[in-house]
Amino acid sequence: MITDGLMLLGVLMALACLLIVLEKNSGWKVFKYVPGMVFMYLGCALLNTIGVFGNDEAVRAPASDLSKVLLPAMIFLFLFECDLRKIWRLGPKLLMTFAVTVVSIFTGMVLVYFLFQSVLQDESWKALSSLLASWTGGSANMVAVQGILEAPDNIFGYALITDTTMYSLWLMVLFSSVGLASRFNRFTKADTSHLDLTDVIEEDDERPITASSLAVTVFGSLFVAIVAKWVGDHLPELGDVVNATTWTILIVSVLGLVVAVTPLSRTAGARQVGSLMLYMVIGNIASGSDFSAITQAPLYLLVGGLVLLFHALIMIGYAKLTKTDLFTIAVASASNVGGLASAPAVAGSFSQQLIPVGVLFALLGSFLGTFVGLAGAQVMGAF
Template sequence: MITDGLLMLGVLLGLSGVLIVLERTTGWKFFRFVPGMVLMYLLCATLNSLGVFGQDDATREPIAQVKDVLLPAMIFLFLFGCDLRKIIRLGPKLLLTYFVAAASLFLAMILVFLVFQAALHEESWKALGALLGSWTGGSANMVAIQDILQAPESIFGYALITDTIMYSLWLMIMFASVAASPRFNRWTKADTSHLDSHMGVLEEEKRPVTVVSLAITIFGSILVSTVVTWIGGLLPEWGDVVTGTTWTILIVSVLGLIVAVTPLGKTAGTQEVATLMLFVVIGQIASGSDFSALTQAPLYLLIGLLVLAIHAVIMVVYAKLTKTELFSLAVASTANIGGIASAPVVASAFNRQLVPVGILYALIGSFAGTFIGLAAAQVMSAL
């Protein structure tokens, strides 16, 4: 058993490094179905279930403190690419489609929660709020909500498993929808002219990662995280949702958006460093999970399936009423449910020239996902 906190942190860092290297260099098809981040969760939860990690405060406290610093820093860095000026240029039709997709997921989660509420754990609203944060933003939003609401690790495990399986299923459906695009567009009588102005407009210069960029990215983000965490702790709290952590996440999110429109927003290595931080945060959460408690996982999978089904119905009705083409629907949906990693890929499957739309959609979610998930959690808690 590992009872030294620094040694346990070293194990989590080592596992993160190995998984990232394997995922990025081997090309194994295995990682298409089980992403490295999910494998990190499964491995750390397995080690904890087997009793490898000590449970005392002396063992856990160093890792918890590291996570408290890395989480705001990670969110801050992820938002460096979220330039609001480029997002506004998408135009009203594309922006409306994205927000309808997010709103449909919000509504579906509330409705399904009402149906299954009696069969769920009393704190399930926290896990489902985190799941919605992932499905309207991404993994970073999911762990941010987990940190704010402090959902039990076992229940958070249900949400993560549901997220992984349903996301994989949804991505396959989105790719399959490409072939049906002409028929769907004829059925909705869609006009695709509003997409023409977005053809290949996001050509970004690829800057090399240097010591200077890493210093700005790593040390700068940690400085911002520590200062903002201190400020967040001084602000007033209301209930379970608006806490010092909520204030911290809100402030770093706004700061990230501000930096994104400055020259600092183009600093090389921000997304890569943020990804490294995400692995460590996931490992810390997973190290408190116990697989012996995963008895309700099938129920959460059913909830996830129903949420996506309701979302799909709402999006199709919206497309018919507004004469929206399938491209916008599929990419908006994928940007919510899959995030920055998959929205550009689905966009390229329809038309490579429209990849920028997928990127900008996903960047909206990287900011909004945390707050959408928290809002849904507040509603479910009240219900």
């Protein structure tokens, strides 16, 4: 058993390093279907389940303290590319579709929780709020809401398993829908003129990662996170949701959006460094999880499946009423449920020229995800 806090932190770093290297360089097909961060969660949770990690508070303290800084720093970096000016220029039809997507998933989550509340754990609403955040913006939002609400690690594990499983199945559905696009568009009598975005979307050139860019992304983001945390600790709590962590996340989110409209947003390595931080945050959460109660997972998988079914029915009805094409529906859904990793891929399966639409949708979701998750917590927590 590991009884030294720094050694536990070292194990998390070593496992993160191994998985990142394997995912990027091994060529193993498994990583096409299951992201490395999921293996990070499963690996750390398994080590804790078999008793490798000690449960003493002093053992957990170093990794926990580091995560409290890495989480806001990671969100700050992920918002570097979220230029709201570009997103606004997508036009009303695309933005309306995105809004309906968010509302359908939000409503579905609340309704399904209401139906299953009696058979779920008392604090399951916290985990489902984290899942809602993930299905609006991505994994970074998921762990942000988990940190704010302090969702129990075990229950959060069910949400993560549901997220990964349903996400994979949903992507298969979206990719498979490409062949039905013309038939679907005839069914909805879709007008695709709003997809001519040549004057809206510009391609950004990749810049090489240098020592100075790493200094900005690593040291700069950590400094911003530490200052935001200090300010957040001194602001008043409002109810059960708006606490010091909420204020911290709000501060770094606003600062991230400010940076996104400045030349600093093009600093190389922001997304990569943010991804490294995400691994460590996931690892810290997983190190407190226990698989011994995994029998509850199928119930959460059922909840997730019903939420996506409700979402699909709403989007089909919306498409019919507004004469919206399948591309717009599919990419809006992928940008919510899958985030930045999958929305461009789904967009590219329809047309390579429309990949930036998926990117912009996903970036908008990455900003909104945390706040949508917290809104869901307010509603579900009141039941």
